[in-house]
Amino acid sequence: MATLVLLPIFASLLVGNMGKIFRRCELAQVLHRAGLDGFRGYSLADWLCLAFHESRFDTGAVDHEADGSTDNGIFQINSRLWCDDYKSLARNLCHMHCSELVSLTLRFLFILLRLAWRKHCEGHNLSQWVAGCNVGGG
Template sequence: VVSALWGALLIRVHSNPVSSPVSGPPRLVSCGSSQSSALSQSGGSTSTTGIEARSRALGRRWCPAAIMLLALVSLLSCLLPSSEAKVYSRCELARVLQDFGLDGYRGYSLADWVCLAYFTSGFNTAAVDHEADGSTNNGIFQISSRRWCRNLTPNAPNVCRMYCSDLLNPNLKDTVICAMKITQEPQGLGYWEAWRHHCQGKDLTDWVDGCDF
């Protein structure tokens, strides 16, 4: 998308050039500069002071190319957060979750959490799964917007008191806070179908084996 916009910008600049004379390199200038030059060369009864005033007013107008450049910069700033997505390695995630105090939380081992993260998101902090009802499952633990976070659905519960986009942050702080609240429910980690099917009652030592804590 960015490449396409940049290409369109270059085409726009070359097809409607507003640049300095041929002797110098092309540069973006305000739209009013060429018009003010033409005014200063024209005859008539208009006073020099009036022409200068009009030139200054015109000089404050932006060229379409300059507006496109500003739009491109704004788009890039919007896209930057997506570049923060992170896919953890097994041991890297285990260390982070241990630092957040999940090892032994509510009776669940660190391996339980690592196993859960793998089978829900593949350790991807930016994972988002869209359901048929319009809800989403978000982040490394695929936390649902039906109850736990605020999405676009109005009047939906927001037990974790955060936006679902907060659960996509690679530092995992909000994700861990929300996951702890979910685990306080009677089901515990059983809330997650992936944990029940792939992790519950199994030997999970391999999930943290060889990790340096």
């Protein structure tokens, strides 16, 4: 039930239909309100680090890959692997159209993003991501 309540807040972060570029502390507050601080053992700083390295906090970020797929939104969800955009051959591991990414549960979302988190954030001191933001954890 809590995931359903969080989806409207979180949906705008997944796909780039608005194109908002968040300031670090602004995004920290949104993610904190969405209940991500401590979600599945990951801190708010982990989520901020990931969002920065994936999109520089830009919900409108789209990266066009050589295979014709796109990485979309603040967390750069790839259309080739995770959803069908009807533009490229997709594995569609989530068995959904890319427009349905906004209905993903937060648990599933972090499974998709764990690789990027490991590359840029795991094992690093992430305290600077929440420093001065006046949210839990920083």
